Amino acid sequence: MTATEAVVQTESRRSPPRRGGPPQRSDGRALRRSPLASVGLHAALIMASFIAIFPIFWVLVTSFKPDENALETTPKLINEPTVNNYSEVLAGDFGPFLTWFGNSLLIAGLTTVIGVFISATTAYAVSRFRFPGRRSMMLSFLVMQMFPFVVLIVPLYNLLLTFGLQGSVIGLVLVYCTTAIPFCTYLLKGYFDTIPIDIDEAGRVDGLSPFGVFWRLILPLARPGIAVTAFYAFLTAWGEVGFASAFLSGNSEGKTLAVGLQSFVSQTQVLWGHLAAASILIALPAVVVFYLVQRSLVSGLAAGGVKG
Amino acid sequence: MAQVAYRKASRIFPGSPPVRAVDQLDLDIADGEFLVLVGPSGSGKSTALRMLAGLEDVDEGNIEIAGQDVTNVPPKGRDIAMVFQSYALYPHMTVAQNMGFALKLRGVSKDQIQSKVQEAAKLLDLSELLDRRPKALSGGQRQRVAMGRAIVREPSVFLMDEPLSNLDAKLRVETRANIASLQRRLRTTTVYVTHDQVEAMTMGDRVAVLESGLLKQVGTPAELYERPRNAFVAGFIGSPAMNLKTVPLTADGAKLDGLTVPLPREVLDVAAEQGLSSVIVGIRPESLRVASEGENGMELVVELVEELGADAFVYGTVRIAGDSQRFTVRVEGRSSPKLAETVKVTVRDSDDLHAFSPETGERLG
Ligand SMILES: Nc1ncnc2c1ncn2[C@@H]1O[C@H](COP(=O)(O)OP(=O)(O)OP(=O)(O)O)[C@@H](O)[C@H]1O
Numbered sequence: 001m002t003a004t005e006a007v008v009q010t011e012s013r014r015s016p017p018r019r020g021g022p023p024q025r026s027d028g029r030a031l032r033r034s035p036l037a038s039v040g041l042h043a044a045l046i047m048a049s050f051i052a053i054f055p056i057f058w059v060l061v062t063s064f065k066p067d068e069n070a071l072e073t074t075p076k077l078i079n080e081p082t083v084n085n086y087s088e089v090l091a092g093d094f095g096p097f098l099t100w101f102g103n104s105l106l107i108a109g110l111t112t113v114i115g116v117f118i119s120a121t122t123a124y125a126v127s128r129f130r131f132p133g134r135r136s137m138m139l140s141f142l143v144m145q146m147f148p149f150v151v152l153i154v155p156l157y158n159l160l161l162t163f164g165l166q167g168s169v170i171g172l173v174l175v176y177c178t179t180a181i182p183f184c185t186y187l188l189k190g191y192f193d194t195i196p197i198d199i200d201e202a203g204r205v206d207g208l209s210p211f212g213v214f215w216r217l218i219l220p221l222a223r224p225g226i227a228v229t230a231f232y233a234f235l236t237a238w239g240e241v242g243f244a245s246a247f248l249s250g251n252s253e254g255k256t257l258a259v260g261l262q263s264f265v266s267q268t269q270v271l272w273g274h275l276a277a278a279s280i281l282i283a284l285p286a287v288v289v290f291y292l293v294q295r296s297l298v299s300g301l302a303a304g305g306v307k308g
Numbered sequence: 309m310a311q312v313a314y315r316k317a318s319r320i321f322p323g324s325p326p327v328r329a330v331d332q333l334d335l336d337i338a339d340g341e342f343l344v345l346v347g348p349s350g351s352g353k354s355t356a357l358r359m360l361a362g363l364e365d366v367d368e369g370n371i372e373i374a375g376q377d378v379t380n381v382p383p384k385g386r387d388i389a390m391v392f393q394s395y396a397l398y399p400h401m402t403v404a405q406n407m408g409f410a411l412k413l414r415g416v417s418k419d420q421i422q423s424k425v426q427e428a429a430k431l432l433d434l435s436e437l438l439d440r441r442p443k444a445l446s447g448g449q450r451q452r453v454a455m456g457r458a459i460v461r462e463p464s465v466f467l468m469d470e471p472l473s474n475l476d477a478k479l480r481v482e483t484r485a486n487i488a489s490l491q492r493r494l495r496t497t498t499v500y501v502t503h504d505q506v507e508a509m510t511m512g513d514r515v516a517v518l519e520s521g522l523l524k525q526v527g528t529p530a531e532l533y534e535r536p537r538n539a540f541v542a543g544f545i546g547s548p549a550m551n552l553k554t555v556p557l558t559a560d561g562a563k564l565d566g567l568t569v570p571l572p573r574e575v576l577d578v579a580a581e582q583g584l585s586s587v588i589v590g591i592r593p594e595s596l597r598v599a600s601e602g603e604n605g606m607e608l609v610v611e612l613v614e615e616l617g618a619d620a621f622v623y624g625t626v627r628i629a630g631d632s633q634r635f636t637v638r639v640e641g642r643s644s645p646k647l648a649e650t651v652k653v654t655v656r657d658s659d660d661l662h663a664f665s666p667e668t669g670e671r672l673g
């Protein structure tokens with residue numbers, strides 16, 4: 001979640017893309033800062049980075065320790081390093097790890113694709129067309145964001161039962177979409193609003209259908225926005241536990257990674273080393289997705305199309 | 309190539325009260341003609357053009373292109389190309405891709421697209437820039453790319469919405485000439501929107517003047533200049549603007565301060581018929597001159613002199629019936645009066661006068 005926020009912030013600072021004007025003249029001229037302020041600023045930033053990174057670093061360190069060395073009175077950085085944790089987790093000693101991994105990947109992937117598609121089309125309609133209920137729809141999206149999602153579990157459970165989707169992958173994907181789409185739609189609408197409507201019209205005069213305009217002009221121009229949205233949708237599904245444990249079938253084969261992780265916490269003890277190794281493995285796909293996505297976070301994509 | 313017709317076409321924007329942005333527009337544009345739509349800001353020029361493009365609904369009436377009723381045809385079915393005021397280039401495509409996009413959508417082969425794009429690029433002096441993105445172009449270059457995108461398609465109608473308004477003065481004059489000569493060469497029916505009456509007068513075969521959604525007059529530039537059909541067109545066309553003053557009517561003509569200008573017989577007859585006791589007289593700055601010794605004239609207090617070299621425009625006020633009224637007079641450059649000086653001015657030739665009804669603004673006679 002914190003990662004998403006960071007991305008979203010970067011994004012909003014970058015948009016709206018600069019329009020027209022002399023190309024590529026940076027408007028971010030360096031502000032003059034006193035040396036003292038500079039030192040203070042850097043110290044604060046280093047502090048914040050340390051606070052953000054240290055826990056992850058410690059999980060990484062712990063993942064190479066045997067379980068019994070994971071919690072010590074005087075923590076050591078390296079203590080009988082071993083990759084046993086990883087090999088045992090991957091070998092399935094604590095449950096079908098790779099199956100869970102596949103389930104999570106499938107569910108998060110579907111959520112990303114479906115969520116981005118629906119929110120992008122919705123956002124485009126809201127950004128470009130006037131229709132009754134437009135404002136109230138956006139407002140209800142905002143209100144929905146204010147609910148804690150746990151209160152939705154029971155009603156959603158009933159809904160899924162009614163439609164015969166309880167326990168199925170697609171049911172869970174739809175649930176994730178309902179939580180991700182309102183926010184993604186907001187994000188993308190803001191992005192689409194920065195693309196001048198003249199470009200849509202030029203496309204229509206050039207022979208595109210309204211959907212063609214969306215597909216061939218707007219989507220490519222909104223790539224950074226789409227990338228952030230995709231990442232957000234992926235994360236919504238990837239690490240989520242509450243909905244996943246409520247809406248997936250109870251058998252061990254059907255679990256997602258995040259749910260499966262609980263099996264490392266047995267009644268008698270917690271296998272910290274293995275838990276840490278599994279956590280690192282879970283984090284990897286999110287890192288990969290982020291890496292893919294951040295390359296699209298370029299500013300000024302839509303610049304230069306219009307003047308004035 | 310095609311003729312275009314507006315048949316009582318209206319666009320009414322909802323609101324309270326609803327805005328009749330274009331009101332019952334009736335206009336025929338011949339095949340190959342260069343028609344300029346001109347009018348002040350908010351007069352409905354862009355709306356009229358967008359109706360023709362299919363980007364704006366037509367609430368009443370019809371629009372025809374090449375004899376076909378296209379009122380309900382989407383833009384892609386109208387075979388038109390449009391140059392937007394903002395240029396609206398596709399930022400993620402190169403210049404060549406921008407220009408070839410419409411052809412690509414129509415399934416034209418790659419080789420053909422390339423040769424057409426290159427041809428158009430040569431015409432517009434864009435050959436060096438084909439691989440650039442719009443972001444890396446100057447304003448004038450972007451304007452030419454927008455033109456190129458329209459030309460490449462060889463449409464039956466060109467639509468242009470103030471394509472020069474983002475250029476600096478010098479480039480604007482240059483591009484104006486280029487567009488006009490390009491159109492003469494291609495002979496493609498063109499509808500060109502501008503709020504600049506100089507552009508309108510120099511470029512168009514015919515000019516249509518709009519005001520508040522209403523068509524005020526359509527005709528050749530000379531017609532508009534010499535016989536404006538109403539006071540609005542009279543004041544709008546010509547730079548500096550015509551002097552338009554409401555003055556009392558006498559048996560001989562219009563009574564200005566210390567000067568009664570004779571009006572033609574038919575004007576006086578029409579005015580009498582309508583029972584008018586005053587008229588709006590229109591006198592172009594060049595129809596006035598400084599009076600010689602002993603001649604009757606209006607006493608003009610000079611407020612500003614605009615020296616243009618060969619001639620000069622003198623702006624000043626005249627007291628007519630107790631009110632001070634502004635007048636513009638064109639004088640010879642060398643003999644221009646000084647600031648705050650009072651000069652007597654008179655009418656050069658009473659045939660050059662225009663008279664309009666103060667009630668309807670329509671031309672008399
Ligand atoms: N979408 C809209 N909704 C409501 N009113 C509109 C809309 N678009 C234009 N109008 C109104 O219609 C009238 C004509 O607008 P239009 O854009 O055609 O003017 P214009 O002649 O092109 O002016 P300009 O020279 O400033 O571009 C204006 O009064 C404008 O306020």
Ligand SMILES: [Mg+2]
Binds near residue numbers: 354
């Ligand atoms: Mg306009």
